[in-house]
Amino acid sequence: MTQDELKQAVARAALEYVVEGHIVGVGTGSTANFFIDELGKIKDKIAGAVASSEVTAERLKSHGIQVFDLNEVDAMPVYIDGADEITRQGAMIKGGGAALTREKVVASAAEKFVCIADGSKLVETLGSFPLPVEVIPMARAVVARKLKALGGEPRLRLKDGKPLMTDNGCVIIDVLGLQIANPVELEEQINNIVGVVTVGLFARRGANVCLLGTADGVKTLTF
Numbered sequence: 671m672t673q674d675e676l677k678q679a680v681a682r683a684a685l686e687y688v689v690e691g692h693i694v695g696v697g698t699g700s701t702a703n704f705f706i707d708e709l710g711k712i713k714d715k716i717a718g719a720v721a722s723s724e725v726t727a728e729r730l731k732s733h734g735i736q737v738f739d740l741n742e743v744d745a746m747p748v749y750i751d752g753a754d755e756i757t758r759q760g761a762m763i764k765g766g767g768a769a770l771t772r773e774k775v776v777a778s779a780a781e782k783f784v785c786i787a788d789g790s791k792l793v794e795t796l797g798s799f800p801l802p803v804e805v806i807p808m809a810r811a812v813v814a815r816k817l818k819a820l821g822g823e824p825r826l827r828l829k830d831g832k833p834l835m836t837d838n839g840c841v842i843i844d845v846l847g848l849q850i851a852n853p854v855e856l857e858e859q860i861n862n863i864v865g866v867v868t869v870g871l872f873a874r875r876g877a878n879v880c881l882l883g884t885a886d887g888v889k890t891l892t893f
């Protein structure tokens with residue numbers, strides 16, 4: 671099976687976690703895109719969705735799914751999203767698609783976080799994937815120095831030769847070379863750096879379930 675076929679398989683399996691008549695929180699990225707395409711097939715069974723990025727909102731709308739502002743939503747049974755890395759304890763690195771802050775906010779409003787990922791995303795220790803940190807633009811140099819002091823190699827994320835701007839008007843610093851032995855502690859430490867909007871570590875509130883696409887089928891990990 672190709673990586674895309676594995677992503678499609680977990681996206682399809684995630685429909686089982688969608689609660690009829692309710693609003694679904696929807697992530698960002700290629701796996702989330704496959705999920706949106708599946709969700710489009712059952713759009714009449716859900717009340718709508720909350721999107722974690724502008725790109726996701728557009729894709730949801732293109733399927734005729736109503737997109738709600740998070741401020742209009744009181745309860746959300748489930749948030750479904752991909753990950754760049756996930757451990758056997760459910761801690762994740764996210765933000766490869768630069769949507770980490772809205773992903774964390776929407777996930778925080780949901781009762782359950784269902785991570786959908788192909789098998790290559792399962793790791794023993796987080797950190798091979800550069801850790802994304804969303805930062806207020808005027809703070810980028812001072813934050814970069816502090817991230818370096820933590821032992822990482824900070825790199826400003828670029829797009830077409832210019833700093834990539836997030837949906838929130840901020841920049842992303844990717845931190846290379848971290849071996850993250852204690853993700854909860856590092857999440858708190860980086861979130862406490864002044865100028866950081868969000869770190870792409872999802873450990874204090876990790877996934878509740880991970881649907882992992884493997885050659886032997888979709889495996890369900892619960893945490």
Ligand code: 5RP
Nearest residue numbers: 699700701752765766767769
């Ligand atoms: C976007 C994310 C994505 O969930 C993560 O990058 C995984 O993406 P993909 O499903 O394309 O592998 O965090 O900000």
